Amino acid sequence: MNGKSKTTFRWSSPAVAALLITLSGSAAMAQAQKNSIVALQTASSGSNIEIVITSDEAFLRSEIPVLRIGKQEIIISGPAEDGSVYTRVFYLSPEQFRSAKSGDRVTFQYGSGEGERQRDFGTLDKSKLTHSSRRGRP
Amino acid sequence: MISKPKRFAAALATLCLLFAAGATFAQDPGDPGPFAVVRAEYDYGDDAFRFSDQPTELRAVVYHPKDLSGGPFPLVVFLHGYHPTCYLGSAFFLQWPCTPPREPIPSYIGYEYEQEILASYGYIVTSISANGVNARDTLFFDQGMTWRAALIQRHLDQWNTFNTEGAEPFGKLFVGKVDLTRVGTMGHSRGGGGVARHYNYNRELGSPYGIRAVFPLAPVDRLREVLDSVNFAVLLPYCDGDVADLQGVHYFDDARYVEGDQTNKHYVLVMGGNHSFYNTVWAPGGWPAATWDDWLQFEDPSGSDPFCGTGGSSHRLTQEQVHGTLRAYLTGFIRIYLGGEAKFLPILKGDSPPPPSAMTSEIHVSYHPKDAVGSRLTVNSLLAEDRLSTNDLGEPVTPSGLDPYDLCGGEDPQPRHCLEGQPTRRQPHTTPSPLMMKARGLSQLRFGWDDATAEWTNQIPDDSTSDVRGYAVVQFRASVNFNDPRNIPDVPQDFSVILTDRVGNSASALVSNNSDAPYYPPGQVGAVPKVVLNTIRIPLAQFIGVDLSQVRSVRIQFNQRDTGALLLTDLIFAD
Secondary structure (H helix, E strand, C coil), rough: CCCCCCCCCCCCCCCHHHHCCCCCCCHHHHHCEEEEEEEECCCCCCCCCCEEEEECCCCCCCEEEEEECCCCCEECEEEECCCCCCCCEECCCCHHEEEEEEEEEEEEEEECCCCCCCEEEEEEEHHHEECCCCCCCC | CCCCCHHHHHHHHHHHHHHHHHHHHHHHCCCCCCCCCCEEEEECCCEEEEEEEEECCCCEEEEEEECCCCCCCEEEEEEEECCCCCECCEEEECCCCCCCCCEEEEEEHHHHHHHHHCCCCEEEEEEECCHHHHHHHHHCCCCCHHHHHHHHHHHHHHHHHHHHHHEEECCCCCCCCEEEEEEEEEEEHHHHHHHHHHHHHHCCCCCCCEEEEEECCCCCCCCCCCCCCEEEEEEEEEECCCCCCCHHHHHHHHHCCCCCCCCCEEEEECCCCCCCHCCCCCCCCCCCCCCHHHHHHHHHHCCCCCCCCCCCCCCCCCCCHHHHHHHHHHHHHHHHHHHCCHHHHHHHHHCCCCCCHHHHEEEEEECCCCCCCCCEEEEEEECCHHHCCHHHHHEEEEEEEEEEEECCCCCCCCCCCCCCCCCCCCCCCHCCCCCCCCCCCCCCEEEECCCCCCCEECCCCCHHHHCCCCCCEEEEEECCCCCCCCCCCCCCCEEEEEECCCCCEEEEEEHHHCCCCCCCCCCCCCCCCCCEEEEEEEEEHHHCCCCCEEEEEEEECCCCCCCEEEEEEEEEEEE
């Protein structure tokens, strides 16, 4: 892997850190992969919900980044504001967020294919939802 | 049974055909051409174009003939794919514009090796930058494909200005020198999806520009864009570690049977080729940051795969060889469909071996001709269940000794995939897109046999249809089903194609004398092995003693191996 960004991630403030969702089940594996959900927040504009994930494996492939929450596939995403390729922001519609349940498994993969390698981000905790001052998706 | 004299005649005919094919080596489309070439750039800034209020640069590198007096020249537009957009030292980022002191990564200059060759044959070749799109494309449901299309169109508008009024930085240089009725596009990776979307985008605008040729290179196909009415070729690197499912094969599969389509479709499977080496900026050593070998980066970090990995006996191609494959096949494709140089068609049909400029012989070419008498006579498209018993000509289809004998991969009620238990990225023809989950893949005949008497017969009507003298070959696409243990690992399949005429004369041609497409799919790690159905073409001249004006059946006899299993589709007579 070439040069990892040293730039401080915008959401790494203590307030946002409190939003970390507790990993369960495969916590050991998740820690080994250093995948985490950094924030769960409503966008400052619009009604979308943002899930911010980070990983020590950069998000680089050309295939569609897909976040699976339970059985739902979230395909709208964007980079971090600081440009870090180790962070990805996924956008859920209000309907998608309503359908998601606390305890749903959160995984990341490229594309919708079966048998694709998945990264485990633990489980969703909807009680951690907060409001963001971050500019939402266009 | 075929008599000895007939066998001798068939062998002689084969030798003559091979000699004729060999003669085409003299015509290598990838050799440097006669024009002296000039390099130039235009750059209107990082925020010169807006799509849905998103900043996008208007920047390109151009290669063109130094002497433009022979113009107007056709225009070819290249569009790179997804890649980090900014860098600082060895660190890289995804944002646009780049925050100083970060600088843009110039993915658009990664194809100059091919721009230069094409320009030397009298093409103006512009490779455009799309970092602004890459930074935010996934914020849009179509993953930025319309954005890419709009960006290409904006560049074409700019070329229209260069061609009519002139504009800086070129002044009047290109006025009257650009033929915007003859435009070709090449897009790599997400750029491949972009040029596919652009073809239809331009059409939706009333076709202000004449897009005559589209070349998606290792492309994504997220929208299942149907590219009818345009000649296209898709290049698929077998050892692609990025778009590892080779989803770009859908472009070919989806466009085969559009009624009245007068354009040809091709794909080129490059064994041992990867994804990133096609762009010099992305390949290791090509830039200070964000370079990698995608096979090793994403699929096989230890390089252990026997075919795509790094071991001494692997078949992976060097960067120079990868460039060679584009130089041969993209240049040939453009020269055929923008330049009218039909002499290169045998290369794009697979009748001629890869030219020396390709720098590898491990290439399989597939071809689907336009919908026209003399170009294509569809015997069995295998599109739906009834084709198991009745072919497209309304005649009986008879399996013998085949088990299973069913269709897979196509519309309901077919199973969605053909290889049970295998990851979808090993099954490119049926790999799904998250944006088009309901879209099914290629309908394929799935079958196997347990003794060497098995066969599959398609009857031809006893009317004018049976006169196939206007065609050059009988062809179909097939792949060894590596998921079926009746195939012996690493051993290619072989079988016979038999034509029979109205009075019962038959002649047989051995597939192995004509094609190495029924190879056992190589590889063991990650996305390989994978099934890609490659075209097998048997020249009709080999069927000595059969009256080609009255052919009554095409029989495929699985008589060369005791057991086996194949996936097969598109049985046609072709030009």
